[in-house]
Amino acid sequence: MSFDRIREKLSILADAAKYDVSCASSGGKRANTQKGLGNNTGMGICHTYTEDGRCVSLLKILLTNHCIYDCAYCVTRKSNDIKRAAFKIQEVVDLTINFYRRNYIEGLFLSSGIFKNSDYTMERLITVAKKLRLEENFNGYIHLKSIPGASDELMRQAGLYADRLSVNIEIPTVSGLKLLAPDKKHEDFIKPMQKVKNEIIQYKTEKKIIKSTPRYAPAGQSTQMIIGATGESDKDIMYSATYYYKKFNMRRVYYSGYIPVMPDNRLPSIGTEVPTLRENRLYQTDWLIRFYGFSIAEILNTTHKNLDLDIDPKLSWALRNLQLFPIDINTADKRTLARVPGIGMASVSKIVQARKFRRLDWSHLKAIGIATNRAQYFITCNSKDFYSKDLTPIMLKNKILKSTKSKYSNYFNQQLSLFS
Amino acid sequence: MNPQTILVYDGSFDGFLSCIFIVYDQKIKNPIIRKASQTNNQMFMIVEHIVTEEHKAHRVWKGFKEKTNATQQRDFFKVFLSEIKGVENTLLNYMRHVFEKTHAPSTDFSNKNILKITQVAKMVQREKHRMEAFVRFQLTNDNVYVATVAPDFNVLPLISHHFKDRYADQKWLIYDTTRKYGLYYNLSSVEIITFENSNTISSKNIEKHYNGQERDFQKLWSTYYRSVNITSRKNTKLHLQHIPKRYWKYLIEKTNNS
Ligand code: SF4
Numbered sequence: 001m002s003f004d005r006i007r008e009k010l011s012i013l014a015d016a017a018k019y020d021v022s023c024a025s026s027g028g029k030r031a032n033t034q035k036g037l038g039n040n041t042g043m044g045i046c047h048t049y050t051e052d053g054r055c056v057s058l059l060k061i062l063l064t065n066h067c068i069y070d071c072a073y074c075v076t077r078k079s080n081d082i083k084r085a086a087f088k089i090q091e092v093v094d095l096t097i098n099f100y101r102r103n104y105i106e107g108l109f110l111s112s113g114i115f116k117n118s119d120y121t122m123e124r125l126i127t128v129a130k131k132l133r134l135e136e137n138f139n140g141y142i143h144l145k146s147i148p149g150a151s152d153e154l155m156r157q158a159g160l161y162a163d164r165l166s167v168n169i170e171i172p173t174v175s176g177l178k179l180l181a182p183d184k185k186h187e188d189f190i191k192p193m194q195k196v197k198n199e200i201i202q203y204k205t206e207k208k209i210i211k212s213t214p215r216y217a218p219a220g221q222s223t224q225m226i227i228g229a230t231g232e233s234d235k236d237i238m239y240s241a242t243y244y245y246k247k248f249n250m251r252r253v254y255y256s257g258y259i260p261v262m263p264d265n266r267l268p269s270i271g272t273e274v275p276t277l278r279e280n281r282l283y284q285t286d287w288l289i290r291f292y293g294f295s296i297a298e299i300l301n302t303t304h305k306n307l308d309l310d311i312d313p314k315l316s317w318a319l320r321n322l323q324l325f326p327i328d329i330n331t332a333d334k335r336t337l338a339r340v341p342g343i344g345m346a347s348v349s350k351i352v353q354a355r356k357f358r359r360l361d362w363s364h365l366k367a368i369g370i371a372t373n374r375a376q377y378f379i380t381c382n383s384k385d386f387y388s389k390d391l392t393p394i395m396l397k398n399k400i401l402k403s404t405k406s407k408y409s410n411y412f413n414q415q416l417s418l419f420s
Numbered sequence: 421m422n423p424q425t426i427l428v429y430d431g432s433f434d435g436f437l438s439c440i441f442i443v444y445d446q447k448i449k450n451p452i453i454r455k456a457s458q459t460n461n462q463m464f465m466i467v468e469h470i471v472t473e474e475h476k477a478h479r480v481w482k483g484f485k486e487k488t489n490a491t492q493q494r495d496f497f498k499v500f501l502s503e504i505k506g507v508e509n510t511l512l513n514y515m516r517h518v519f520e521k522t523h524a525p526s527t528d529f530s531n532k533n534i535l536k537i538t539q540v541a542k543m544v545q546r547e548k549h550r551m552e553a554f555v556r557f558q559l560t561n562d563n564v565y566v567a568t569v570a571p572d573f574n575v576l577p578l579i580s581h582h583f584k585d586r587y588a589d590q591k592w593l594i595y596d597t598t599r600k601y602g603l604y605y606n607l608s609s610v611e612i613i614t615f616e617n618s619n620t621i622s623s624k625n626i627e628k629h630y631n632g633q634e635r636d637f638q639k640l641w642s643t644y645y646r647s648v649n650i651t652s653r654k655n656t657k658l659h660l661q662h663i664p665k666r667y668w669k670y671l672i673e674k675t676n677n678s
Contacts, residue, residue, distance in 0.1 A: 003636045010644055035588040035589050036588065047660075048673055049663050050650070101557065101590055259650065398536075
């Protein structure tokens with residue numbers, strides 16, 4: 001193959017794919033069978049990091065950036081005047097294998113613009129995955145994008161070779177989608193998700209009865225939403241996310257701050273700052289709901305529609321519910337411990353282990369690694385000193401903000417200077 | 421003042437365990453255990469050179485295994501591989517603690533000794549992960565995928581399994597330039613190898629023997645790395661937190677600017 005040409009294609013088609021934030025290569029386990037190439041241990045490895053600090057674990061590319069659609073938020077859209085390119089199927093296979101053998105990557109994440117029609121596109125994505133698995137005996141990670149509108153039969157095949165499938169919902173609200181992607185239908189996104197979910201359930205049931213049933217998309221499916229493109233609230237976003245988690249058993253929902261890439265009067269103008277902090281707060285909320293036992297309504301509701309930017313959502317919740325505190329570190333159950341600002345899940349289990357041996361005091365808590373500068377206002381332990389003043393939530397918030405340096409404090413200084 | 425005994429061993433894990441055997445066998449109080457490569461002459465000390473003896477090492481390890489679980493055993497080994505000066509004595513104290521108690525709680529994080537072991541084990545574990553991530557194989561014309569590393573801790577014994585599992589159908593070599601030994605997988609098993617002449621494994625010599633396409637794939641990888649960057653989100657602090665500069669030397673995408 002001609003390397004210069006491949007190199008040009010690679011730079012175009014990697015560039016076009018990079019706005020997809022999902023890079024997880026974890027979740028699906030695949031053993032190296034019969035001395036083939038690669039394995040997937042269920043723990044993704046980040047082989048390198050971009051200068052913006054994102055993990056690079058997969059070769060993430062588009063098969064082509066030719067597209068018949070014209071979605072406003074997407075660089076690949078038909079009306080955008082950019083260089084177009086398309087990989088041959090074998091070229092993607094060769095790149096994947098050669099990168100993998102050199103320990104550059106954990107596997108492939110293949111997406112595509114839609115050319116001709118959904119099924120034609122989906123079929124070619126599947127062919128790449130199939131070649132990798134059957135011809136190259138490749139057991140590394142494969143993530144395929146489900147093309148909206150692809151047929152059920154193709155979605156069934158896709159799951160046989162891919163570890164994960166995803167459809168990006170992109171716009172959290174149906175009305176936003178109508179505005180920005182007028183020729184795409186909401187059902188087209190939903191259909192492949194529904195199919196993948198049903199197949200996963202069906203294969204799992206069959207697997208219980210017949211052991212040799214092949215596995216279907218063992219790492220499940222995920223989706224991504226662009227935030228900050230249509231003026232939606234955090235509540236809109238998180239309620240949508242919760243819906244997708246529940247309804248389609250999503251493994252992950254990703255939140256991607258909108259990066260203005262072309263002028264369009266329906267969208268934030270070019271140069272608008274990427275809402276990275278908001279993105280971060282959404283991920284924190286996502287974690288609180290999935291792992292910390294919070295319900296969405298506790299964090300976002302009609303009186304509290306947007307997350308605070310200056311403090312994390314757990315602290316914000318705690319300040320709104322001061323009547324529930326302080327709790328006793330030596331007796332509270334796991335669920336309650338997890339709700340204390342400054343105590344993460346890892347600390348919860350350490351506390352529970354360590355308190356079997358003695359009643360814990362402040363020095364123990366510090367040794368375990370708890371952020372006592374936050375936690376101290378919400379807990380008591382085996383010590384006579386504890387915080388006892390009755391501060392209002394606002395006063396307490398300021399006190400905590402003063403004593404903890406947020407990694408975003410720079411961001412705030414800049415933001416504030418904008419208004420002064 | 422009583423002279424202190426210093427036990428000097430060859431640096432191997434078995435050698436270290438042999439020292440522990442001697443400590444118990446000869447009831448030595450407050451010994452210092454050191455690698456031969458780390459000692460300097462000290463006055464007021466009785467220096468004893470300990471010969472590595474497998475059966476002694478095995479007896480110690482067997483006893484330790486009976487009182488501990490798999491995680492504790494792995495952590496013990498990892499802490500040993502840290503090669504931090506004086507780590508042998510921390511491990512000795514820990515082992516004493518284990519032997520004294522009938523049931524040793526590894527989860528009592530408020531005990532300083534255990535906390536330290538857990539912390540160092542974690543550091544070593546992190547280095548292991550980094551090596552699994554940052555090793556970059558270069559294909560040579562005799563069809564061996566070669567990588568050189570210089571990890572902070574002696575983690576080659578810990579990563580062997582991972583690479584053997586993953587790259588089962590290609591020959592590979594991972595060489596530690598600091599400790600001057602490597603792992604070589606010959607398509608059936610992993611062997612430990614050393615080179616008489618360290619030039620054999622110098623980056624210059626490896627480059628001389630590149631497979632015809634090697635440079636092209638390195639360029640493709642660098643191209644890819646540059647293309648996925650999003651300039652408007654640049655965050656150097658975070659970047660350096662993930663890949664501290666001392667690891668850049670491994671990374672083709674960080675050194676290859678063509
Ligand atoms: S269909 Fe997909 S690739 Fe095409 S313009 Fe819309 S979002 Fe972009």
